[in-house]
Amino acid sequence: MNDALPSYELGRAGETLFAHLCDRARLRQNKSLQDVTGWDFLVEFLLEEAGRATPLDQRQPSTCIIQLKSTAGERGNRVSAKLSAVDLIAKNAQPAFVIVFRLTPAGDPLRGYLIHLLGPQLSRILRRLRLAEARQDYAINRASISFDYRRIGVPFELTPEGLKMALAAAMGDDPVAYVFEKQRQLAELGYEDGHLEGEAVVRIEGQDHLKDLMLGIAPLVPERLTMFDRRFGIRIPYQGPLLARIEEFRVDPPKVGDCEIVIRGDSFVPPVRFKAEIVVIPPIEADAILYVKHADFTIRMSRDGLHFQTVGLFDDGRKSLDAWMKLTRALTYLAEGRGSLTIDRWRDNAVPVTAALTEPLTGPYLNEMPEIATILERWRQLLERAGVEPGESFRFDAIWESELAAIAGDLLLNKTPVARFEIDSFEGAKLDGAEGEAIEALYYNRAELAGDTICFAVEIRMEPVEEAGLYRSTAFKPLDVSADVPDLDAYAQKLAEAGGYRMLIDPDTMRIVDPSGSDRAL
Structure with a gap:
């Protein structure tokens, strides 16, 4: 006589066993009456379980949602579920689990396995959903996802204590922290290598323009721009509001390290120091050795010397009074032809590199720069004598x-x-x-x-x-x-x-x- 239960009766036996174990473990369980919810049971730890050490007004209910799977015999190690159902429970803010009951063919308990839909398993589910989106395969109610419960599941004894301890260990003792962590994972998993990617058609007007683009000096103004949301290495067209607001953007070249730029005048004036970065760009100019980037200028070091270029100083950029003073003093030294420029602390134990500019400084206001520097320095002294602290940053035109x-x-x-x-x-x-x-x-x-x-x-x-x-x-x-x-x-x-x-x-x-x-x- 074959006493093996049909699959639907085996599933019912598993549900009966689960309800019985919850009742004996003092876990309140509510069975779902509709399959569209994605879960089979909602389980709540009683508030009395928080213990007398926790004030009544600070007790937090601990609740989890569970999809139960029952399998018979010793063979096999995988269970399957509808992707749509797993989608619903995995994205719930509460702890979500797939629990597998391994039963005998007659429905007697053997072993339980708890699969926590967080971390790697949540990542796997989100990746499957992203892949379906990329393929435009939206009928996820007809797709399934399987779990190797013996490999990824946490085994537990099919007893009240075994079930309760497995759930408590997975959920932790801080429900609020759990919710925050799960929301973070839902938002960030798969984006470890970046979020948005774009493909742009840009007009390049020569070598100098290309260099400025790569250094981030000149903006990239796309003639055509397509953006993608990239998650788990899978791209889908980006449809958000950001695309409509983009008119231009700038390249941020890779940074090699930090350095200090020192610009000196003659022996009787104080030097001006700037913190800057050494960056790398594609080999646009054959003689370039390295590039130094500051918010206000760039320096190209080549075999024949140093080349200095300011960056949008006199447009609508705003700086503090002290920042304008430093900059105008440095430009005064260089514009007068008596200045030298040193790249210092650009590598451990590296000798500072000092040189005069290879090319004469050009640009607006060079003749007026000494006068402007003097005006700002005198104004700073007057504010100090009047007991007035310099206010907000301002445009160059304000001078x-x-x-x-x-x-x-x-x-x-x-x-x-x-x-x-x-x-x-x-x-x-x-x-x-x-x-x-x-x-x-x-x-x-x-x-x-x-x-x-x-x-x-x-x-x-x-x-x-x-x-x-x-x-x-x-x-x-x-x-x-x-x-x-x-x-x-x-x-x-x-x-x-x-x-x-x-x-x-x-x-x-x-x-x-x-x-x-x-x-x-x-």
Whole structure:
């Protein structure tokens, strides 16, 4: 007589055994009544199991979902499940398991195996789903996935204690941490070698343009761009919003190591130091030995010397005051032809490489660079004396838009100011002494650069120029620099009373006149 159970009765015997083991192990089990859920049982550890050491308000329920498979006999070591069902339980935030009951042909228990759908097994499921997507094989309810339960499953005794211990060991004692880890794996598995890939058609306008593209100096502007989501090495067309927003992008060349760039002027000026990177690009120029990249410039070392190139400094890039000061000072040294450049600390125990530039520096504002560097350095000193901390970063154009900042630095910090004041002769110019003699006046104003504001005052000695019918400045004496004040006139009046000045030059009555002859109100 053959007492072997048919497959459907063997499955029912396994379900009955599972429910019985859960009840005896004090595990609350709920059987799924619909196959579309993907799981057979939802199992919950009772909250009392958390123990008295855990406060009531901090207890977290531990729940898992299980698909149960029953197999008969000693032969075979694999079970199969619908890919659609495994998809549903594997992506659930709760712990998910395939449990295999190995039974005798008559339905008596032999051994249990727990397959945890996390880590390698979750990765395997996600890869199968990605492969189906790439093949456009969306009928995953007709596909199956098999598991070698003896190889990948954790064996346990088919007893209440054996089942409970196997589940507890797999789930851990922190349900919240488990959920976070599973969500991370669902999002990141298969993307270890990157996420998005693109194929672009780009127009290259010569060797120099190609070099700039490879260094990340010039942007890649694709004429045609196709992007792919690459997971487990399998690509599918990318359909997200990122594609619509891409107009250009830049290459990030591989980094070999760090180095320090030191740019020196003559012996009596301080050097300027920059942290930079040594990068590798394809062999575009045969004589190139290495490339050094900084956010503001690149350096190519070749057999005949060093080649220096700035990177978009005067576009819309924003820098702090100190960063602009460093950069303009370095460019001043190089533009004047008296600078040298050293690549230091570019390799362990390597000798620093020092050389003058092979090619003369070219570019915008080179003639004005010394003046710009001086304006910024003086402005920094004025902020310090006024007790004002430099604010946010700013564009290079802000320097040109701050004439009064340059004037304040010239009047207060330059021993021989370039600025010159002239006023028309007027009746009553005699304040002290004889008519037509020199007079001393207090000039006051506000100066602003990139949102930072100071107030300042200067004593001006004005001497008559009879043939021109005017008074002209001949000497300046700094009086005060301070943070901005609410009432500029009151600020000036207080200084005038303290210094005994009877003549004040109101900035609203003055105009700036440049060498071209155009004038602007102060």
